[in-house]
Amino acid sequence: MTSTAADLANWIRPHLRRAGSYAAVPSLAAISAATGIPVEQIAKLDANENPYGPSPQVLAALARYRDYHRYPDPTHDDLRRELGAYLGVEWQRIVLGAGADELIDLLCRLFLEPGDEVIDLVPTFGMYRFSTEVAGGRVVEVVRQADFHLDLTAVAAALTPRTRLIWVAAPNNPTGTPLTPAEAEGLAALGIPLVIDEAYAEFSGQSAVPLALRFEHVMVLRTFSKWAGLAGLRVGYGVFPPVVAEHLLKIKPPYNVNVAAAVAARAALADRAYREQTVGRILAERERLAHLLARVPFLEPLPSAANFIFCWVRQGSARALRDALRQRGVLVRYYATPLLENAVRISVGRPEDTDRLLAALHALTPEELAA
Ligand SMILES: Cc1ncc(COP(=O)(O)O)c(C=O)c1O
Incomplete structure (x- = not known):
């Protein structure tokens, strides 16, 4: 007896056949391969990770x-x-x-x-x-x-x-x-x-x-x-x-x-000591980042109690913003869901990550944002 992949799918529990997958962020290596930007030059601000690593x-x-x-x-x-x-x-x-x-x-x-x-x-x-x-x-x-x-x-x-x-x-x-x-x-x-x-x-x-x-x-x-x-x-x-x-x-x-x-x-x-120091650095950088983002004309950052900042994108498209930043080696999170269609989430990184992000934001053209 022969069977096809389509037949086998019928054996899978129906609710799992219908279920969606979780949109996890791609690895740094995958982004580096896609953009041609070396891993060490990427500011990874898309997964709320701790940029300082473990103690x-x-x-x-x-x-x-x-x-x-x-x-x-x-x-x-x-x-x-x-x-x-x-x-x-x-x-x-x-x-x-x-x-x-x-x-x-x-x-x-x-x-x-x-x-x-x-x-x-x-x-x-x-x-x-x-x-x-x-x-x-x-x-x-x-x-x-x-x-x-x-x-x-x-x-x-x-x-x-x-x-x-x-x-x-x-x-x-x-x-x-x-x-x-x-x-x-x-x-x-x-x-x-x-x-x-x-x-x-x-x-x-x-x-x-x-x-x-x-x-x-x-x-x-x-x-x-x-x-x-x-x-x-x-x-x-x-x-x-x-x-x-x-x-x-x-x-x-x-x-x-x-x-x-x-x-x-x-x-x-x-x-x-490491916990207090690292959390302290991230909180200090969150304040600096929030202040700088508030001065970007097309962004509206919200107050945050975590290690990331949510921003409404008030001009252009959030997806285009995510893509244009990625081409400049800065990764932020975008959600293709109706409630968050015009927003991005930016993790708090090291001061140099903030600098790279801000330089990229200020270099964006209206055409890139509208894409
Ligand atoms: C609210 C929330 N809960 C849980 C997790 C996942 O945590 P863990 O890495 O321990 O699975 C995350 C990760 O982003 C999160 O944002």
Whole structure:
């Protein structure tokens, strides 16, 4: 019997055949190959990475470690204890993932039956939609207000008996909007499992961890990708109610966080001076960048509580702006979605990255912007 690729596609679960993919940013090597610009001359401001990289103590710990031939501790108790001390929570509430992304996926698997609904406070981070759909769930979008703060009345009105989860990024990606304590309380008061994604908490200086300790249905996600400069190693974690932590540990792949990630995360956590210094540099550069962007005639930057700045593009097209900057070796994030059609997100880099970006912005011609 013969079969064709089209036949085989029919065996794939229908909801996954229909699902969209997550638009991840291309690698530096791919951009370099496409533009002919050497990697070291590219200002990579498109993925909210930490431009300073990990602490030297992280690199030393990775070089010192010898047991790469052994499987990791499946529950990573040492790192969880240290994270418990870092956040002031019982360490048993903490579960690690291969990035916060993996925890988003695991939470969808834990809470969603096919057809169950999640509330997505758009525009926001795309992984909530992605993982919900992979799990067979249905995304119910609630559009934020014009200033990107939440419309709590609309959230309440969107709840149905099938609502299983509410996702909220605090601060929000890509808009940089903080979650106010009143908004967090308002969401928690709805009584639906609420995941507050604090990937950028070290930059905002605000946290909903105390709220998670008060309410059994409130969870908080964190990551080492941003403040610790470990995006490439994939290590995130969350603070969960004990019953959720227990079930996440049960369903996660046993060795989801690899030993290099755990070694690096422990060393990063121990190097408090580097954390304070790096976060301080990024915050100082955010202020400088915000000030400079506000003087670019065709941009309208919004205030940000994270390590990136969202900008409305007031003349020309945001896509053309992204493309023209890329040709000059500056990468920024553009979203081909209706709510963000005329906007870009610019990560805070080093002062020299800001200089390169500003030089490119000021060199752009009206023709390039209109393209
Ligand atoms: C709001 C938010 N959550 C989670 C993540 C992903 O974090 P991780 O690298 O730990 O998977 C990001 C990354 O951009 C993010 O913006």
